[in-house]
């Protein structure tokens with residue numbers, strides 16, 4: 001997808017960026033086009049190459065081949081300190097013996113600012129991260145979330161065109177993480193600086209990003225807004241990474257009126273959406289919240305039958321496990337309070353599978 005160019009000097013373009021460590025291909029011909037002012041997340045499991053890719057953009061690692069451009073500037077051969085880019089690490093790296101203000105002023109060294117100008121910039125940075133009044137505090141007298149905001153302010157002190165963040169919220173507990181996600185997002189919007197965040201946490205990527213890029217074994221396998229990746233994953237890997245999913249093996253039958261397809265599976269015939277040639281082996285991916293569980297019903301096409309073996313109350317929803325005739329288990333979930341009666345464990349239930357919720361993927 002071409003990037004829009006609201007801040008053309010911030011547009012980041014990677015072309016076939018590749019990095020090997022010995023025989024290991026850590027980053028494999030990654031091309032990417034990010035709009036200026038975009039909040040982008042690189043998402044993938046441990047070892048997929050996302051930090052290496054980020055480090056190449058920062059300049060801490062040199063690509064074996066490929067180019068990295070920011071606006072009109074070719075960064076590929078520039079040393080880190082010559083790049084209009086900054087990187088924030090998970091371990092914040094604040095100076096423990098210096099006050100918050102001194103930590104921020106340190107980030108401004110070498111810019112040729114007067115003492116008064118530097119003090120004004122520090123005040124502006126503290127306003128940005130909502131830490132006015134904390135100038136004199138030392139980092140060890142701050143909460144984890146506050147420390148994280150000081151580190152962010154310091155990373156932004158030199159007004160980089162692009163900020164890279166490697167697992168920026170990894171050290172925070174869950175409640176604080178959610179709150180800080182909102183703040184990070186708000187700060188990025190206020191500044192309009194492009195952010196690229198690396199995370200292995202899909203929920204975090206969905207909460208933060210305008211677009212997500214999924215990496216699998218060094219390759220960028222799908223790029224898009226969270227909803228697109230969640231609802232129309234390109235592979236079972238992406239489907240599973242973005243959330244819980246049922247994967248059912250099957251074989252495609254001919255096209256049907258209305259653009260849906262019929263898929264023959266061991267559980268029965270399903271109607272599904274997606275591409276492929278009749279006769280091909282496929283996988284059908286269905287999110288648990290799209291399977292509608294109800295008391296026994298007719299065994300029509302698109303409706304499966306099974307036995308409810310587990311129903312777990314989770315406050316805002318109920319999670320079901322249903323055992324099918326062939327021994328396979330499907331997971332479903334329903335929002336609470338439920339509109340109708342909740343089936344009990346042991347009961348035979350029917351599972352309605354809306355065709356638009358069943359995605360056809362390559363096997």
Ligand code: ATP
Pocket residue numbers: 021024026044045046047048049050051052053200
């Ligand atoms: P994590 O979330 O665990 O940091 P990641 O997706 O960021 O994972 P990378 O750190 O980019 O992954 O590492 C990608 C692969 O390259 C891994 O297999 C890693 O072991 C290897 N690797 C990374 N840096 C080096 C290095 N300096 N020397 C050799 N191998 C490396």
